[in-house]
Each structure stands twice: as C-alpha cells, then as structure tokens.
Amino acid sequence: MRKLLITGGAGFIGANFVHHWMGRYPEDEITVLDALTYAGVRHSISDYESRDNFRFVHGDIADEALVADLFQRHGFDTVVHFAAESHVDRSIHGPGAFVHTNVTGTHCLLNAARESWSRQPDSFAGKRFHHVSTDEVYGSLGENDPAFTETTSYDPRSPYSASKAASDHLVRAYHHTYGLNVTISNCSNNYGPYHFPEKLIPLTILNILHGKSVPIYGDGKNVRDWLYVTDHCRGIELILDNGEAGQTYNIGGECERGNLDTVNALCGIVDRLFREDAVLAERFADAPPAGGGEAADLVTFVKDRPGHDRRYAMNIDRIRNELGFQPRESFDSGLEKTVRWYLENEDWWRPLLDGTYEAWIKTQYKSG
Numbered sequence: 001m002r003k004l005l006i007t008g009g010a011g012f013i014g015a016n017f018v019h020h021w022m023g024r025y026p027e028d029e030i031t032v033l034d035a036l037t038y039a040g041v042r043h044s045i046s047d048y049e050s051r052d053n054f055r056f057v058h059g060d061i062a063d064e065a066l067v068a069d070l071f072q073r074h075g076f077d078t079v080v081h082f083a084a085e086s087h088v089d090r091s092i093h094g095p096g097a098f099v100h101t102n103v104t105g106t107h108c109l110l111n112a113a114r115e116s117w118s119r120q121p122d123s124f125a126g127k128r129f130h131h132v133s134t135d136e137v138y139g140s141l142g143e144n145d146p147a148f149t150e151t152t153s154y155d156p157r158s159p160y161s162a163s164k165a166a167s168d169h170l171v172r173a174y175h176h177t178y179g180l181n182v183t184i185s186n187c188s189n190n191y192g193p194y195h196f197p198e199k200l201i202p203l204t205i206l207n208i209l210h211g212k213s214v215p216i217y218g219d220g221k222n223v224r225d226w227l228y229v230t231d232h233c234r235g236i237e238l239i240l241d242n243g244e245a246g247q248t249y250n251i252g253g254e255c256e257r258g259n260l261d262t263v264n265a266l267c268g269i270v271d272r273l274f275r276e277d278a279v280l281a282e283r284f285a286d287a288p289p290a291g292g293g294e295a296a297d298l299v300t301f302v303k304d305r306p307g308h309d310r311r312y313a314m315n316i317d318r319i320r321n322e323l324g325f326q327p328r329e330s331f332d333s334g335l336e337k338t339v340r341w342y343l344e345n346e347d348w349w350r351p352l353l354d355g356t357y358e359a360w361i362k363t364q365y366k367s368g
C-alpha cells in the first residue's frame, strides 16, 4: 500500500489522476494538497472525501510549515506533484504567481521530502518524488524540426514554461546533490474531462454551446501534440512503478494538429451530436446547430499571443521502449469523449462560468 501526496489534485490532470489511481489502487492512502486557485475545482474529486483513506487539504505548496507538518503526520512515501499555475496567457499578464507556485512551491515540496525522508532509518529507499512537467520547457519547433527528446536543450519562452523549466532543474538538483529519488515527466498538451474552460479545447466546446465566438490566435497554424488525459495518467503510473530514479521521460500523443484543424474537428462533432439528439437544441438554444447553422461559423481569428510557440512535438521512444507506454485513445475518439463529457456534466462547468473566469476571459485576445 502506498501513501501518496498528490499536489494540485483538484486541477485538471491532478483530478483525473486521483480518479485513475483510486480506480487502480483503492486501498492506497491519498492526501490531496491544493490551494483551490481559480483552476482548482474541489467538486472534481469530492466523491472521495467520505473515504477513510482520502483526505483533502486546502493549502499552498509553498507554505513550509504546512508541508513539513503533512510529511510528519502522514508519512508519505510517494509525491506526485501536479500543482502549478498552468496557463500561458495568464503567465504573460501575471508572472509572479508562476514563480511563487511553480518555482518556490516546488522547492518547498522537495525540501520537505528531503528533510522528512532523510530522517527515516531507510532514508530515501522506497520513496519517490515525481514531478509533472511540460514539453513547453524545450521551446518551439520549426515545421520540419525533429520532435523533442529528453536531451533537447531547454529553451523556455513564456513565463509559464520558464518557471516550469526552473522547477525541473531544482528537481534534478535534489537528485544529484542529495540523492532524492526523483522522476520527471515532460508531457505534451492534454485534453479530456475536468479541463478548466480557459484552455483551447474546453473553451471551444463551451463557447460553441453558448453561441460565442471561438477565438483562434494568429493564423491558427500553431501545432500542438495532443494526448488524452487518461493516457498521461497511465504514463505517470508506469514511471512510478518502473521508472528509474533521476530519469526524465517525455510523454506525448504522437498526435500533431494545427489549432484550426482541432477547432474544426470539435465543431464537426458538436454539429453531428446536435443532429443526433434534438434535446441538445433545447438545452443550448444559442449554439449555431440549434438554429440550423454550423459551429464553425463562430471561428474568429484574433490577435496572436505574444511569443506564441509555433510547434510542439514529443519523441516518446524512451517511455515506449523502457516502460511499454503507448497512447490508447485516438484523437477522434478522445475529442468525441470530451465533447460528450461536457454535454453530460453541465453541473461541473456551469459554476465556473459564473465566477471570475467570465470577467477575465473577456479581457483576453478576443478581438482584433
């Protein structure tokens, strides 16, 4: 039985990971530490709160006293560190929070793990600190460049990716300097359930349902390598089980798509689902397909994101060859699952639209 500390477990990937892990290892003891920022959605994982082997702690990963106390009281053997400020657009407007959480917060966790584990008789044996990171640390690829490998030089270009790069370096330093058993995964763009509707895919789905314009930054030809979130969770599980301490693993979907193609695919799925189910037109009367139109009519080209990375692509040979990882979900089936999930889970996303998100999103790149 493992005792896991999962940071950021109320966020998109963290919540999916909690569901994944609870399904796979229902006896394990899980502590979620989450500050419930705008992106933290407690009801994504609230089903577990009545269980004896699950606890939710509302707090900041950069709170040294809190984190040290949690290690002391709960004796974690595994840390899976998701907590972060994660949205590039927000990092452009307010980089300070990214340095606080992604750099200082990660360091606080590393230090607490080192201090707590090094006091134990078996020291770091049987312990693991897994850091969840991003492909964005590697920078931006040209159209014909080979995909990022684990040895690609770091070249972060936004405050978000720079703060994640800094955190990756700290994690490696704790391995080399103190012997902490760390692993790092750098993953490409995820999509799926519980995704906060400021990111491209959920934003597109909800804007279509509300008849709002779907903003495409620049020429819409920026390329992302998409991975269904459950595949990411499976990759992290493989690393926790069999990954080598000190090692970095790239995870990706081998699924490069231009943004306009991704948005058009979503529009096609929504149009078809409205044709198949007349109730959707009653529930979402402002969506173009409810009135005989097409979702793609909402696509609007807007001013580009400053410093917008052109292309990401991940070479996943290491995790495939060493740990047997293979993405299972195709992009078509994953997108359809995702659209259906948002249609079936209005009670999850509706409260998010009533909060600060709505005011904030209006100020971002939506005209021009």
Ligand code: NAD
Pocket: 007, 008, 009, 010, 011, 012, 013, 014, 033, 034, 035, 036, 037, 038, 039, 040, 041, 059, 060, 061, 062, 081, 082, 083, 084, 085, 086, 087, 100, 101, 105, 132, 133, 134, 135, 164, 186, 187, 188, 189, 190, 191, 196
């Ligand atoms: P998210 O923004 O949806 O969730 C982040 C979570 O962290 C939220 O629940 C938030 O409340 C919490 N949090 C933020 N600051 C905190 C703090 N100071 N203390 C405690 N909790 C705090 O992010 P996500 O998309 O789920 O990403 C999770 C991790 O995966 C991040 O580290 C991100 O860099 C990485 N990642 C994300 C993607 C992606 O496509 N979303 C791809 C690769 C890697």
Ligand code: TYD
Pocket: 087, 088, 089, 189, 198, 199, 200, 201, 203, 215, 216, 217, 218, 222, 223, 224, 259, 305
């Ligand atoms: P996003 O979901 O913010 O992820 P990331 O910036 O981490 O890749 O954006 C995915 C791509 O979609 C990225 O190239 C920016 C673009 N994008 C838009 O064109 N319009 C939007 O409204 C958003 C949020 C993103």
